[in-house]
Amino acid sequence: MSILEGKSVLVTGVGPGLGRTIAYEAGRLGANVAMVSRSTTLMEEVAGEIEKMGRKALIIQADITSQDACNAAAEKTQAAFGRIDGLVNSAYRPGDLAPVNEIDLDVLLSAFDVTVIGTLRMIRAVVPVMEQQGGGSIVNVGSQVARKVVQHQGGYASTKAALASLTRYLASELGPKNIRVNTPAIGWTMSAPARAWLEDQAAQGGPSVDETVAAISSTMALGRIPTDEECAHGVLLPLSDLFSAVTGATLDVNGGDYMPL
Template sequence: MLLKDKVVIITGVGPGMGCKMATIAAAEGASVVMSARSAAFIDDVAAEIVAAGGQAIAVPSDVTNIEDCDRVARVAIDAYGRIDGLVNSAFRFVGGLPFGREALPEWQASLDVALFGTLKMIDAVVPHMKARREGSIVNISTRSTMQPLAGEGPYVTAKTALLGVSRQLAMEFGPYNIRVNSPRMGWLWGDPVRSYLTAKAEKRGVPLDEVVADIVRDIPLGVIPPDEECARSVLFFLSDYARMVTGTSLDINGGQFMM
């Protein structure tokens, strides 16, 4: 099992890749602590994991609140005795928002969640990792940091910052045997993207398959990468197979963007 006996915290667990990371991590032997603002959703995911024989705890929380971050870490320590891994996937997204003074509050809000929320969560877990001199932190970024799209400035800026944060902290935490990496995700085929593309298809008056085909045309592997497959790639960074991997990124997008 890839994550046997590891204790993993995952933030921003929602109906897309977040819940897939949680369920797969548990199936691979990890004890999972899930953080998100939607208490009902993560409670349901935790119940599914436990019903399948896994270990999971749901902790409703907001990463912009440092006390909430401390509470998530404390729950993990109280329940399982340590923290081996942290996946920061909480973010805020608003599309179609060109730069301008009226948009600045959204830039701030995006940074508060994806950047400073991530830093607060890292601050909450790192003392425990330093004490054991071991740990893995994964900060989820996006392909849009390399190929920006119009109107996504707040989201792209916050996710780009995570790439720099990951390199900086990989250097600072390396002497404690704590690894920090930041994979860049592309399209993620799951409920959120399916709903978005369905609405787009309805607006254009075309079948969903036609909208999907337009995207897949630029993906060498021929599919929009499924949530669960992308989740497995992320979880690799938490595993012992990645013990010598730190301060780097990994493009997880089916080949749509190659660098």
């Protein structure tokens, strides 16, 4: 299956969580992949895996809290691949895991600077390229917690809710340029950050990781937590031509845990 064959995709936030899997799967589905992160260690590993599949991989060390860095990332991607067909905004900063009224507001501001404003910086950097080439597709990775309350996730949820709202406005504004903008709302995964959070909850006297996983799975129609690969596919499908008429949409990728009208 090569639904991204011949496309060039730029992925931000390629770290130990879902971003790494998104980049790898983009290559496996046929794309050349540019990766953006503050650290090169994991990107080097993923780049090697992508190149073994016969695709091109580009490593860009950058901080998306800088517009100049975002502009440079877009320029490097265009120079290497000739175009930017897709942008996946996966970079985020979770902020405090605490009740909303106890969140450090400076920490929350920092989370918004990465998750929301950083995403807008990257979009502003790639839109001129996409417009010049006749179109493109942008995916802002969202989260189920923006709509379904999870204890102590209010700060993180607020950044993803803002991103979901901006996605709809961007879809309307960029549609005439043939640029689609969508957001997958990712539910539970067993990525490294998610497992670390479960382990932290257990260490504070909560249920064991296995007990929590069983409880979470019991609420899902599929009876299991989706894999990172499955979630990555939900992120990448909107970049394909199969979704050419889809924009401004929220795609729930959660195993049937949350089913809004």
